[in-house]
Amino acid sequence: MATRILRRTGVSNEICERLKRREIESCKDLLSLTPVEVMNAAGLSYEKASVLLQSVSKAIAPPFTTALELWKQHSDSCFSTSLPALDKLLRGGLPRGTITEVTGPSGCGKTQMCLMLSVLATLPKSEGGLDSSVIYIDTESAFSAERLVEIARSRFPGYFSSKERVLQMAARVHLFRELTCQDVLNRLERLEEDIISTGAGLIILDSVASVVRKEFDTTLPGNLIHRSNLLSHEATTLKYLAHQFNIPVVLTNQITTHVGDQGSAVSAEVDSSFVTAALGNTWSHSVNTRLIVQYVDAHQRQILIAKSPVAPFAVLNYTIQKQGICIDVDTTRPRSVPVLG
C-alpha cells in the first residue's frame, strides 16, 4: 500500500507532475517528507500542503476496527496442533495471523513438527484441520515425502485408510526448495500469488537459520547489520502475509551457545554457558510465539513455551514416534531447565 502511486490517490495531475520532477512518485516518497519539504516540492501553501498530506494519508492508512468486531468475525482464530496439552496451554493452538517459531538443537524434532503440522493443515475441519493447502519452503532439503505419508497413516489411520485420501493430502503440500538467502527472499516476495493460487492455509519455512548462517559470517564487520536487515525484511513480509490471509506461519530456527551470564526467563543450571535461539535479539522480537525443543536424555525430549502472548512458561515432555510428536501426558515437569528463550 505504501508504494501506491500518487496519481491514483486522487491528487491532481498538475501537482503530480511537479512532484514527479523531484522524483516523488509514490505515497511512500511523499509521506517520508516533512511538511516544509512538501510545500517546497509541490509549490503549495502550508494549508494546501497539509490538505495534500491528509488526503494521501487517507488513501493508504489502514482502516480502524474495534476489538469487538474482531471477536465477532474470527470464531476460529487458532490452528490446533492435535497435541491437547499444548493446545490447552496455547489457548486453542497456534494463533493465526502470527509467526510461531520452533527452535532447538539439530535432530530434536523441529522438522518432524513441521511435517506433522502439514498433515494437520490438509485435514478437513471435522477432523480438526484447516482443510487447506500448505506451502512448505525447505532450505535444508530435509523434507521427506515418505515420512509425511507415514505420519499421516499412523496418526489418523481411520481417515487415511484409502490411498486416494493419502495422495490427495500429498498433493496439497506444495514444496519449494530454496537454497540461498536471496532465493528465500524472492520466494517470499512472490508468495502472495502462490498462496492465492494454491489456497494455502499454512506457511512453513524450514529453516530460517540455516541459509542465513551459511552466508553471513557475523564476525566480519557490517555483516551483522546486513543480516539483521535481511531478517527484518523476511519477518515483515511474513507478518504481512500472515495477517492479510489470516493464516499461521511456522518457522524453524537453530540454537547458538553463549558463554557468559545474561539474565532471562529461565535460570541457568549449567554454570556459565547456555544456549539461546540463534539469529539474535532483533529476530527474537520479530516472532510472536517461540517454542523451544530440547533433549533431556537419549530418548526424552521437551517442548518449552518460551515466548507467547497467551501462554505461561511451560514444559511438556514428548517423544518422536511413528505418528510424529507424542506428548507424555503425565510427566509435565514444573522445574526450569537450562535453555533460554
Add this chain to the structure above:
Amino acid sequence: MLGYVSWRDVLKKLTLAVTMQRPVSSLPLSPGMKLKLVGAGFQSTADLILLKPLQLSKETGLSQQEALEVLQAVRKDGGGGEGSTSLTALELLQKEEETRSIITFSSQLDAALGGGLPVGKTTEICGAPGVGKTQLCLQLAVDVQVPQCFGGVGGQVIYIDTEGSFLLQRVIDVATAAVRHCSLLVEDDEQRAAMMTFTMETILSNIFLVRCHDYVELLAELHLLPDFLSDHPRTRLLVIDSVAFPFRRFDDLSQRTRLLQGLAQQLVAMATRHQVAVVITNQMTTRLQGNQSQLVPALGEGWGHAPTIRLLLQWAGSRRLASIFKSPGNVDATVQYRITSDGFRDADQSEQPQRKRPRTQTDQSASSQPDRRLLRCLSDV
C-alpha cells in the same frame, strides 16, 4: 519566549493583516492614545500587527502598559487570538490534580509512578523480547476503561499494532479479570450502575484497533489521528506497539532520525491537546562496545529525549523487574511484577524464588480475592 516568533505565526499574522484592515480610530481605545498613534504615523491596524510593545512605546511615546493594551486590542479585533496562552504553575497544579492516571493493576508500579501512567504525557516501555511489554499494553487498554467511580479514567483506547502481537484471546482474559476484580469492589449504587457498562463486550467495543504493516502506514495513520481524536473525545489512551519494528531496517539513518523526531513531536502534541496518555513500546538492540555487547533501547540516542517517562522491563534471573529510568516527577525506582492469567500484576509478597509452573487452581483463587492494596490505591487517586 522573548524574541521567538515562528514562521507560522508570521504567516498567520500577515494573512490576518491582509484580510482585516481597520483604521486606528475605530479601535476601542482612549482618545489620547489614538491621537498618539495617528501622530506617529499609524493609520490602520495593518501597520500595528507585526509590532512589539517596546518598539511601539518608543515610536509613539505611549507607556509600555498602554502599548500592550493597543496591541491586544488590535489582535482581538482581527479575531486572531491564537492558541497557546501561558499557564501559571498554580493552574497547572490544579489541572494535574484533576487529571487522573491510568492504573496498571500492579500497585507497586502505580505507587512508583505516582498513581499510574499520566494522561497527557508520553511513556515509553522498552524491554527484551518476551518480557511483557505487550502484556502491559493490553492491561492498560483494559485499565483505561475502568469507570471513574472506581478510580479509573473511563476512557476509550486506540491501539496501533505494528507487530501482530494483539491477540484477542488474551485481551478477553484480561478484560474478564478486570470486570471480576471491580465487581468484587462494588460498595454503592453508583458503582453498581457503573458495572452495567463495564462488561467484557463493552470493553472490547471501546478498543479501536488498527494494524500497520510498515512505517509509511504508521505515518499516514498518525496524520489522521488528530481528526479521529476530535471525533472520539472520550479517548484517553493511545498505544503504539511497537514503534521500533517498522523502523528497524532503514538504509538511511538520518532520514530515520528525522522521521522519528517528527513522529515524536506529533505524539507529544496529541497527548497534550487531546488529553490522552500516549504509550509506545520499543525494542532492545545490541550495542557493541569493544568486546562487550550490551542491550540498549533501540531507535538511537535521540529518540530517548522524546518520551516523558521511560520504563524498562527486564529479567533478573527468573524475576521480572520494571524500572523507571526517566521521569521528571518521580524517583527512579525498580519494582517486581509478574504476568498471570489475569494480566499484569504485582509479584508475590513473599521472597520465594519464582517457580515456573503452568496456571493451577490456586493461582486463580488467589487473584480473585479483592486486593486491599489496590483498593487503597484506587481511592487515593
